[in-house]
Amino acid sequence: MRIAVLFSGGKDSTFALYWAVQQGWDVKCLVSLMPSRADSWMFHTPNIQFVKVQAEALGLPIVIQATSGEKEAELDDLKKALQTAKEKYNIEGVVVGALASDYQQERVNRICEDLKLKTYAPLWHKDQKLLLQEMIDCGFEIIIQHIAAEGLSEKWLGRKLDQRCYDDLLLLHKKFGMNAAGEGGEYESFVLDGPIFKKRLVIEDAEKRMESVNCGTLVMKKLRLEQK
Numbered sequence: 001m002r003i004a005v006l007f008s009g010g011k012d013s014t015f016a017l018y019w020a021v022q023q024g025w026d027v028k029c030l031v032s033l034m035p036s037r038a039d040s041w042m043f044h045t046p047n048i049q050f051v052k053v054q055a056e057a058l059g060l061p062i063v064i065q066a067t068s069g070e071k072e073a074e075l076d077d078l079k080k081a082l083q084t085a086k087e088k089y090n091i092e093g094v095v096v097g098a099l100a101s102d103y104q105q106e107r108v109n110r111i112c113e114d115l116k117l118k119t120y121a122p123l124w125h126k127d128q129k130l131l132l133q134e135m136i137d138c139g140f141e142i143i144i145q146h147i148a149a150e151g152l153s154e155k156w157l158g159r160k161l162d163q164r165c166y167d168d169l170l171l172l173h174k175k176f177g178m179n180a181a182g183e184g185g186e187y188e189s190f191v192l193d194g195p196i197f198k199k200r201l202v203i204e205d206a207e208k209r210m211e212s213v214n215c216g217t218l219v220m221k222k223l224r225l226e227q228k
Contacts, residue, residue, distance in 0.1 A: 012097035
């Protein structure tokens with residue numbers, strides 16, 4: 001199976017890529033959309049420019065498509081990106097890291113159907129807490145790069161999503177009802193390393209920018225690749 005993976009650089013799309021590799025599929029490329037606005041309905045935005053560095057660390061080519069990020073109009077840009085991947089890499093299917101968003105899943109399915117591409121969502125409606133635990137157990141190095149939920153604060157930005165962090169997220173789930181996997185937008189993640197990475201990413205320069213007590217972003221300015 002020749003596939004592309006919709007890739008944001010976060011934990012879910014990276015773990016979907018890992019799943020595809022585990023199936024023995026031929027991952028031809030990553031596909032990333034770069035919105036010009038922060039409130040895109042479809043696509044991840046914090047530090048999205050560094051997907052290029054992640055692709056290099058993974059040893060995979062990447063198709064990058066700019067998009068306005070405007071509702072529905074951004075779907076045309078997704079279709080362009082997948083059409084490019086199909087023409088350039090002869091892909092047969094697309095793997096997505098969707099967990100529970102019907103809005104996103106339905107629209108990706110529709111676009112892929114138009115392009116005669118199969119769609120695979122290996123994480124769809126899986127137990128999110130178990131998935132998060134599996135990511136940690138598999139050795140992925142994940143950090144939190146954006147927060148927007150009660151119970152989270154500036155100290156969470158840049159925090160490694162390890163076992164202790166996972167336990168703290170479960171406590172916040174019990175106290176505030178927040179989704180421990182961040183599916184409700186409570187936080188966004190960024191993957192620095194893992195079993196499918198050929199090189200590890202290291203953050204050399206970053207700045208924490210807070211919009212309010214519970215909302216902020218780790219703005220990355222410089223990354224480098226390190227041999228493993």
